[in-house]
Amino acid sequence: MKTSPFAPSAFPDLPPIAGFDMASAACGIKYKDRDDLWILRGQAGTHMAAVFTRNRMPGAPVTWSKRALLAPFNPDAPRILVVNSGNSNVFTGEAGKRATALTAEVAEKVFAAEAPAVMLASTGVIGEVLDVGKIVRAMPDMRTDMKSDGWNQAAQAIMTTDTYAKGATAEAKIGDVPVRINGIAKGSGMIAPDMATMLAFIATDARISQSALQSMLSGFTQLTFNAITVDSDTSTSDMVLLAASGAADHAPMTDPHDPALSDFKNALLRVMLNLSHQIIKDGEGARKFIAINVNGAVNDDSARKVAMSIGNSPLVKTAIAGEDANWGRIVMAIGKSGEPADPELLTVALGPHVLARKGQLAPEYTEERGAEYMRRDHLEINVELGLGQGSFTAWTCDLTHDYININADYRS
């Protein structure tokens, strides 16, 4: 598969995070000669927060992790995350449930964790029974290999058909104490019959309570991972996890609105935005990265629906692939959202170039100006609905022949 034109020249330097160690291994689930298993261990007292796919056919690991997240756990035992690629363990019936239970049970013994301290995520082919023996047999050696430095290797191990590994890091201060946030993600490179599985794992040494972590993660997910779309299809395996070891030496934080957390929250949002944008930039066949800014909606939720209607429209996305400043299709996508909108009040611009204003073509707009702008690889669609204060930004990529190539190929 061709590497995305947006691939960074190198994986960013992700330093160790105090309180976490990890190992990756090649256990041969599907791929040959590459890692396909990653285990992250948080020290005793680590808190975890997570958000999951809303698909009604979630995979067995999603069901397991949802329950594990909510169950009481022993604060004196470490917490474990086990992630495999190559098989998503989705739609695998009772065998899939047994695979998740056995993975957690063995991880608990090997890493001295305590169930339900074990979180699970899987990505890859669906409908095939996961050979859980390969995973559990790899664990003892992985325990020996555990080290604090391994984020680059981890980002590679969780890839399926991604064309590059995705990582981001940021530093923040809580009070006077510096803390670190690392994140890795995978997603959006697909071949039949894989799903557009999106997984992201974020770790920090900050001391933050579970409820405060969950509040920040859920809120920021709406603005980041839930604000991106490649093709409108929602995976059965999506998961974003945030783990905090509490190793940093600042006062414990329990209120997500505590002003002492504002620098941390900015850093967390930056890491989540960075990772979600990297997923779009590795979207199947993507050649253009598009930010869709909607303002003037009746409320933020309405702005979100308008932005996603534009971002999911095949006609808008093919026009962008063709470098066609086709504002008529943008107007169509706004209208089909069903959200309040009035042609007479609407303004549509490509970057700084206003195309349509008050129900008709802007007199100063020229095809040449639009065509020149469309040749860029980073584009902005700016919509002003003129109705209220609601706003939202979504991100998407164009719809190209490579999307068809990647997804219409017969399974080999």
Add this chain to the structure above:
Amino acid sequence: MKTSPFAPSAFPDLPPIAGFDMASAACGIKYKDRDDLWILRGQAGTHMAAVFTRNRMPGAPVTWSKRALLAPFNPDAPRILVVNSGNSNVFTGEAGKRATALTAEVAEKVFAAEAPAVMLASTGVIGEVLDVGKIVRAMPDMRTDMKSDGWNQAAQAIMTTDTYAKGATAEAKIGDVPVRINGIAKGSGMIAPDMATMLAFIATDARISQSALQSMLSGFTQLTFNAITVDSDTSTSDMVLLAASGAADHAPMTDPHDPALSDFKNALLRVMLNLSHQIIKDGEGARKFIAINVNGAVNDDSARKVAMSIGNSPLVKTAIAGEDANWGRIVMAIGKSGEPADPELLTVALGPHVLARKGQLAPEYTEERGAEYMRRDHLEINVELGLGQGSFTAWTCDLTHDYININADYRS
């Protein structure tokens, strides 16, 4: 553009319908050397019913016709429909509104109709001011040309980038009296910057009241034109119109549930199904025609949402283009609909071949069987949710490279 592989060998024979005459003309709105204007006249007493796009950015002709349909009219004057192709008169501000008013005003004088007896529809490029002078100047000659036999020519005149003209006809009895239903439609061949405009016009000589016509048209539209999807994008110009001249010599019908109408309703539904299927078969780049049958949903509306979620999924549609029996993507699309569904109760079949049953791969299914079935050009996806009595059938086409070719081409 390549002609669809589903194009019929010849346009069907649509005989005259008593009480209607018509004319087509080449007035040069956009295309050269082909008709682009069609006028249909119904005799005094003709009733009309119509359904329109739900897009919030409707074109000026849609806004005009919605009002004209509801306004009182003179039963002693003829009723007129004016349709042009090449310019959809959408997002054209005040100039667009003036164009609709002038078209109706001149049609009223030339054809001795009485406003608001004039219905309008336009399809083609959006955002360009319609040169209404070309339309009104063509009308006097068209009046001279009016004849009862012209359905084939009409179906050609309303095309934009359709690859074949679409027509259907049926006969039915009301009491002992034979009546005739003719319909023409256009839609789904698109080039930038056109919309997926879907227009259908149906005429009958039956004597049926406006309210009964509207009731039948609205109900059947849900099962036909609103049950098809090429790419999930909703046009700003969609319109389906049903006109009844009342020329047939049976008792007037005013109750849509009158048993005397059952044969007529069957015939009308057949014509509407036929036309809507022809639109899918001329969908951009379509090489496969797919029926999606959903049963066992909690209700019909839920079944509809599940069916449309499958029919709109780019991953399902690209898999079908690649002749890949990718049932995992069907499961994903069912789940992302958000409708009640339980993996443990779900059955998914391709035609007669059950792929997935009760949360896992069906043991009797083989890849060979699926691959053989997928080579057909007419496919069925059968979903049984196992929850209730709700059912719905939707139709779609595959997503191929030609879809990208057609829609990513820069405007020439």
